[in-house]
Structure formats: C-alpha cells, structure tokens
Amino acid sequence: MPDEERLIRRARECDPQALAMLYRRHVGAIYRYIHLRVGREDLAEDLTADVFLKMLEGIESFNYRGVPFAAWLFRIAHDRVVDYFRHQARKETVSLSERLSALGEGPLAMTEAALAGERLRQAFGRLTEEQQQVIVLKFGEGLTNAEVGRLLGKSEGAVKSLQHRALTSLRRFLEKER
Amino acid sequence: MVKKGLESLLDESLERLRKGEKLEPSAEELESLLELASRIQDISTPPTEAFVGDLEKRLVERARALQRARRRSFWERYLNSIFSLGRVRRWAAVLAVILALVLASAGTAIAAQSSIPGDPLYPVKKGTERLRLLVVRDPSRKTHLRLEFTRRRTEEIEALDDRGEEVEESILVELATETEETLEEIEVAPEGNRETLFEKLVHLTERQQEVLQRVYDRVPEQAKPALETALEVSSRSHERAREAIQRGRPEVPPGQEKKEGTSPPEDRGKGRDRH
Numbered sequence: 196m197p198d199e200e201r202l203i204r205r206a207r208e209c210d211p212q213a214l215a216m217l218y219r220r221h222v223g224a225i226y227r228y229i230h231l232r233v234g235r236e237d238l239a240e241d242l243t244a245d246v247f248l249k250m251l252e253g254i255e256s257f258n259y260r261g262v263p264f265a266a267w268l269f270r271i272a273h274d275r276v277v278d279y280f281r282h283q284a285r286k287e288t289v290s291l292s293e294r295l296s297a298l299g300e301g302p303l304a305m306t307e308a309a310l311a312g313e314r315l316r317q318a319f320g321r322l323t324e325e326q327q328q329v330i331v332l333k334f335g336e337g338l339t340n341a342e343v344g345r346l347l348g349k350s351e352g353a354v355k356s357l358q359h360r361a362l363t364s365l366r367r368f369l370e371k372e373r
Numbered sequence: 374m375v376k377k378g379l380e381s382l383l384d385e386s387l388e389r390l391r392k393g394e395k396l397e398p399s400a401e402e403l404e405s406l407l408e409l410a411s412r413i414q415d416i417s418t419p420p421t422e423a424f425v426g427d428l429e430k431r432l433v434e435r436a437r438a439l440q441r442a443r444r445r446s447f448w449e450r451y452l453n454s455i456f457s458l459g460r461v462r463r464w465a466a467v468l469a470v471i472l473a474l475v476l477a478s479a480g481t482a483i484a485a486q487s488s489i490p491g492d493p494l495y496p497v498k499k500g501t502e503r504l505r506l507l508v509v510r511d512p513s514r515k516t517h518l519r520l521e522f523t524r525r526r527t528e529e530i531e532a533l534d535d536r537g538e539e540v541e542e543s544i545l546v547e548l549a550t551e552t553e554e555t556l557e558e559i560e561v562a563p564e565g566n567r568e569t570l571f572e573k574l575v576h577l578t579e580r581q582q583e584v585l586q587r588v589y590d591r592v593p594e595q596a597k598p599a600l601e602t603a604l605e606v607s608s609r610s611h612e613r614a615r616e617a618i619q620r621g622r623p624e625v626p627p628g629q630e631k632k633e634g635t636s637p638p639e640d641r642g643k644g645r646d647r648h
Contacts, residue, residue: 208440209436209437209439209440209443210436211432211433211436211437211440214432214433214436215429215432215433218428218429218432219425219429222420222425222428223419223420226419226420226424227417227418227419227420230417230418231413231416231417236418239420240420240424240428243420243424243428244428244431247428247432248431248432248435251432251435251436251439311412312416315412315413315416316416319413330413331417333387334410334413334414334417335413335414335417335419337391339388339391340384355380355381355384356380358383358384358387359380359383359384359406362383362406362409362410363406365409365413366405366406366409369409
C-alpha cells in the first residue's frame, strides 16, 4: 500500500494532515473492535481516543516493513482493552447479571437480547487476535476478503480461512455457555 | 476436503449477503454460522460523527504541539552547543558586558544589526538576539523582543530578494518557528498587553504573507515546502491573533452602534476589518 506508506512517512514527521487521514481511515474499525469487546459506547470512545493518542506518540518508531499499520493499531487497541479489563478486575468483580441490571430495567425481551449480546461479546473476546480483526473488518466494516487481506498483510485465502475458524469457534464458545 | 468446502460455501454465502442478495435454505451448519455473522453485524456499532470529529481535532492539535516541541528542542540543542544552559544565567551578565564592549567598538554593532543571512556579521546579529532573549527576564519585554526579531526575519527575506540572492530553506524554517513562538508567547502574555501585542502580530503576519508571496517563484525548488509551511504558519497566526482580538472586545448589540459612535469611523473595527 504505497499511498499508506507515504502517509506514514509524513505522519512520522508529525504532519497533522497525514495523521488526520490515517486516523479517518482506521477509526471505524478500531472503534468497532473496542466496542465489541467492552460493549459500552462511552468506554469505547475513551479507549479509542487512547489508541490514537498512543499512535501519535509511537508512530515515530513504527517500522512499515514489519507489521501492517492496521494490525499495529489493532495491537495497541488489544493491549488497551486488556489493560482496561485487568484494571477493572483489580478494582471490582462485576458479575454478568450485575452488568446487565446496570443496563436498565426494560422488558424481559430487552434483557434477553442484552444477555445474548453480552455472551456474544464475551465469546468474541476469546477468539485469537487475528480472528477478531477479521471479524471486525468483515462484518463490522463490511470489507471484502481482498481488502481485509491488504490491511492485515494476508492472502485472501488466509482471510477466508480465519473467518471460518472465527465463526466456528464463536459458535463453540456460545454452545458451551448454554 | 469437507472443511474446505464449507469454508468456501460460507464465504460465498457471506459475500452474497453483503451484496444484499437473498439466500436459499441450506445446510444447518452453514445456517448457524451465517446467523452468527448476522448477529455480530447487529451488535457492531460505528462511532458517532461527533466523536470522530472531536477526536480528530484533538489529534491534530496534539500533532501541532509535538511539531512545535520538536522545533523548539532543535533550538535548545543548538543553544546548548554554544553555551552550557545550566550556567547561562550566571554568565549571561558577564557575557553581555563582554559582547557590549566588542560591539561598542567602531561600527561593528551597527553593521551587524543591518546584516542579512550570508553576511559575515550575520552570526553576530543572531548571537546578540539570542543573548538578549536569555538575559531579559520580564516576560512582556521578552515577547516584544520576539516580535521585533520575527519582524527582522521578514525584512531579511525581503532584503535578500531585493539583492537578487537566494532565500534558503533554513531561513524560511526559522521564520515559521519564530512566528509560532511569538504567537505562543503572546497568548500567555499578561492581559493588559495582550491586545496590543496581538495587533502588532496581525500587522506583522500581513506583511510576512506579502513578502513570502512575492518571493514564492524565486525560492529554490527544495525550499518550496518550507516556504509553504511558513505561509501556513503565518496565515494561521494571523487568524488566531485576529480571533483573540475579537474575543477580547465586548460585543456591541445590533442597532446600538450609532449611539456609541463617538470614535472616528476609521478607528472602529481596527484590527478586525483587515482581510
């Protein structure tokens, strides 16, 4: 992706325009990924902001020839989410039912939908990092296999395979929960 | 083989769903995977436009601050290489006296002050300026000095162009850096002086932009990005100074202008109606 390489080179010099373009290109996927993991809009916004501020601090040392830029951003997002959960676990132990009751007292159907959503989020969190990235880019951002492959530095076949493994693993995790 | 078959079937089915096509009922296993994909789509929400816009603004501001800090650290390193910063305050007075004695001799001082980049006495002029900035402790005087030195940089570019000499990249970078630093100092200057300082900066940046536009076609190709940056910094500083002046003045309610109209018309809106 030579265009992205040029943008990154400019962004490393702290060029505001290049940074804004890179941000616009990836903010959707990163936000969706974090939102899928944490399930709360305000929290997803805070953590997304952290990711891009970290991107700004770290871009000088980013090596384009190593991991693709999108994968690098997903890694920062993953670490940030893990940090958040670790911190939460130390602070308090909140059970699933407590989290659901905090969502408000709606009709039973709403609570059931929230419960199903929460279970799906938890199962999503158990996938490998690569599987999570493919799921977000394919079903969240609606990208094709070729586009996902370009972003993550993988072949179309590898994306297809990751997608299948991700969905079967998700189904397995959800079945175990029942 | 069976796994490969399902993998492809799943992918084809997902692609058809992505395009909005309807699917015929198929194998149970495939259906459950497709349903799962659809549930993920349902709970995956995009960020709001307001959030995306706000965060972009924060990022751009942070990037600009980082850029400024980098430029500043370049100058600090440069100064450090000339003086040991830890001792600078102690020795500043002594150095000032020595430098004053040197400059007092014959026309060195005068000649140095009117020198431009490339002249043998130009480093003396720049050295004196740096020393003056280091010695002066009063923030208000320091800001006035910065304005004065930024004005000098602008005039130097004009003088180089008049002489038909090349305006080098380093001079343009310096102009942009000094303009930005001047703006930053004015923004934190004591309130009493701020408006006057902003007005001076408005006039100065107006002049700067005229000069930079004038030399645009004559600077070497490799210096063009620096010139564009200098123009951008100048124009941004101009706008920020004008906005600050406007913010600092009380709004006159519509229809009341005439009741208060004791000042001559040319004074009204001074610093506001430029551009």
